[in-house]
Amino acid sequence: MQPDSLVFGASGLIGRFLVAELLSRGHTVAAAARGGGDALTAWLTGRNVPVDGLAIVRADITRPGLGLPPDELAAVRDVYNCAGRYAFGLTAEEARATNVTGALHVLDWAATRSELRRVVHVSGYRVSGVEGPPDYRRLGSYEASKVEADAAVRVRARERGVPLSIANPATVLGSGQFVGLASLVSDLWHGRLPAVPGGREVFVPVVDAGYLAAFLARLPEHEEGAYWVLDDRTPVLPELIGLLAGHMGVRAPRRTIPVGLLRLLPRALTGADPETLSFLSVDRYDTASAEAFAGRAGLRMPPTGAALRAWADDLVAARFGATGTPRGPYGYQQVAGTATWISGERERPGHVLLHGLPLDSRSWEEVADRLDGPVLAADLPGLGRSGPARGPVADWLAELLAGTRPVLVAHSLACVPALRYAAAHPDRVSRLVLVAPAFLQPPSPWLTRTPPAALLLRRMSASRLAGTLGVPEGPAVTAAAADLARPGQARRVVAALRAAHAARDEARRLLARVSVPVEIVTGSADPLSVAVDRPVTTIAGAGHYPQLTHPGEVAAAIR
Template identity: 65%
Template sequence: MSDTIVFGATGFIGRSLVAELLGRGRRVAAAARGNGAGLTAWLDDQQIDTGGLELVRADITVPGLGIPSDALPRVRDVYNSAGRYAFGLSAADAKAANVTGARHVVDWAASRPDLRRLVHVSGYRVSGADSPAPDYRKLGAYEASKAEGDAAVRQRARELGVPLTIANPSSVLGPGQYIGLAGMVADLWRGKLRALPGGSDVFVPVVTLDHFVGVLANLPEHADTAGQAYWILDDTTPDLPELIAEVAAHLGVLAPRCGIPVGLVRRLPRALTGADPETLSFLSADRYPTGPANAFAEATGVHVPPVADALRAWADHLVATRFGAGTPSRRPSGFHTVGGSRTWVAGERRRPDYVLLHGLPLDTDSWTDVADRLAGPVLGADLPGLGRSAPGKVTTDAWLADLMEPVAIRPVLVAHSLAAGPALRYAANHPEHISGLVLLAPSFLLRPSSPTARSPLAALALRRADAARLARVLALPPGPATDRATQAAAAHLKRPGAAKRLVRALRAGHASRTELRRLLDEITVPVHLVIGAQDPLVSPTDLPTTVVDAAGHYPQLTAPETVAHILTTFQDRHGLGASDRP
């Protein structure tokens, strides 16, 4: 039987708390409105043993929570992480979950015969004391309801004699958090954050998800935490201007250089500022009483990770998921400095069997379905100025040489379309560093790009293109892989300067066709060409070539199993990929 229940178990905090408790051997009832299928799938994906998990349907907005009165008799620890965390709610919707619902959880906890603790997840902006009713009009429904709910929970727990601990987290950083501070990072990434609201001393503290759930899991285990409230946040979080500057430097984008007073932002039209009025009250210089929480965390062995590392890891996740709009590759990925520029790198950096370079207008995730079918590790990166990578500070050839520098073995170098040029030049200049070269639809052997793509209007057209239009232009049939690729490409092209950089890359590739045809005849490493049947060569060659039936210019998207088989066969035939560099 379950000894612990988590309300809001399918939410961002709740599901991680469930995972933490199960990992500690607790028997956990996960309470949520739905059937919990998404939670179990997520736990399985995290490789969490769910033997101690019980799924419970519950609705905190109704008295009794919709749970039979005789259910869960052995529960002694009750966690309430349920609620509505969103801006733009009506007061009624916010109160239903964050005030009335929170009070209902207290009532239900009071009915547990063996109750040890109720842990209520509140918020760092609450006063922590009985105070006048919050001003919903001034604060907004979310913050006002959290403050009112905090006071209501305290009062109801006193009336019923419920042993209560309140946890007040700041902005929680972790996979799945896409609102609040994440919205500001999204604007930064998309070039829309031209000025920072507030002054130089604005403090928007953060806490990592792992740290927060670690503290939550420990609270009921200690009798002296009953009746206490803990502000759980990282005191070393830099003030907002410095925080944004650090994230900008990691992402390789420009940080805003000026600020604008919050009072002025409130008076200006939202269409002009882009600021959600509800978020403005969080932009303050206030500091918080973190001493007790810090002491408790240290005493119980929950260590705070360096805030700079946490911010960088979170920013990588935000970009990997396109701020919640996509699903990241399973390969480890994030920003690194390559060739002096911030570059999105994915996979194994030191001993990859394959190095995969994407063509236009794609990114390295376009190789995902191929990489998943290869037996060995792969390395990929978004080319400089394309995809998620910042513009290059050196030539693409020098950038590729720097990307390959940490590689300790001789992998197969694989390049698609316009990336075939840098790959071919690398193979000519560093044959001892690779064991073979595979070129997919190399653009210098195919029909030249459309003149339209090189016109002055091309960048504007590309910037406005959506995923459906890109799919039509690229002649890509609908499907999971092509849909993901075109959605990502459309999002990348809307970033400042991205479309112009793509057009410049097309022009440069067109200009180097003659040089690359000549260089191909001089290459000394094994080479294999992969061509789509619908995208035939216009320049004949005697090199080994595989034609992929019913494929166009993007066989890695439309026929990933075939491409993976070609790469595996190429490696096996030549005995490649395992030897160390000389």
């Protein structure tokens, strides 16, 4: 196979979306990826992108000749440079090595290709058309190096007679983008954003990764030029933050703090990296040429709000880069007025899994993987990743399960609302499975903890929480510990625990009279304290969280 396209920085966010676009359009692609191409190939395969036309090459753009044999990739027509060091706190030498010197090396190598049609250089929306040498001290090494590179590649292209197109994208929205604006969204979700940085007219534009990739892929087929590729419909920053806050069910800050004041305050107080402050600007950008090109190429930018909300879902799913991104579908949906985190199939699930305390729906992942058919798991209102409840949990569950008739599986605390639902809607539940039902066991010692339980829970590390629960420290426990540190989360966990305790007698009465088939699953180390006239499966060696310690046995019992 002789690749017709070469993508540098193929393992990065823009690079991998571009490789996917090129392959989907029938191109043969050489991908220069750091550390080998296994991760890139897995990402492409996971998105059902054909990889027959993909070749992985090793290259180092900081070296003249890129470390490639002179006669290699002779048939390459289109060269895309998506490589760059997108990080703050770099020295000038570190930033220039890739962003400036590396970009010039790519251009020089491309000039030796006899079949070359175009070099496409990915720059940045804040760096194009800047007059004079950049001020590294004022701008910071990252932005200054990109300003320098933008001018340098134009000069070198003219000198070498290389056809050049430059794309100046804004903040790119896509799965895996955890820097820049993502840090602001992280602070919002974690309750660490008391005010929106900048004034009320600050404009931080965005662009969808898929749209940007489609734009880049078509540039060689058309004319040379430089294009600001951004969504001019992006809301001003306070409105953008408000949109995301409503989607994620968190409180949006009402105040703004001027950039000048942020520069004066110590970083330890603001948490703001000084290099990011120049991006808090009211500047607007001339997108006319990019819009005209998109029209000729038949491209249409996706709706801004939908792109922002989908990106927020990706951020939360990956815990802002702390964990891997789980398999989809996932994301926030409005259920009875509550911003609800949902994983899996909502339309016609065969199984619906409700979590107990202090976990979220991720605690069911290993069980869900072992069940047949579509599975729905949701974070209960006010718990896990879901926003605070906007009404009774009964209303929330009724709307969540409207039009379905699943096997309803509930753990511990969730057994009470599951029983209430089954009693009220017996025709909408095919079977009820209660895992470690707390209302049939001794009361939790956390009800009487001193110091207060909420204070203890909020300060717990993942390892200490795992020890308290008697389970291994894994992704579900790590996620639970992170959730408990969010404002109000630990308090809501304790309130839910007390409400479940108050409903113990009601739950026992419901269990005795509910008409749907009921099965109980418990661990040998966590036995029932009340005799019941229902089938009971006991898992040897399991405690109160068998879905974490014995997922295979729990799945078998559910099946």
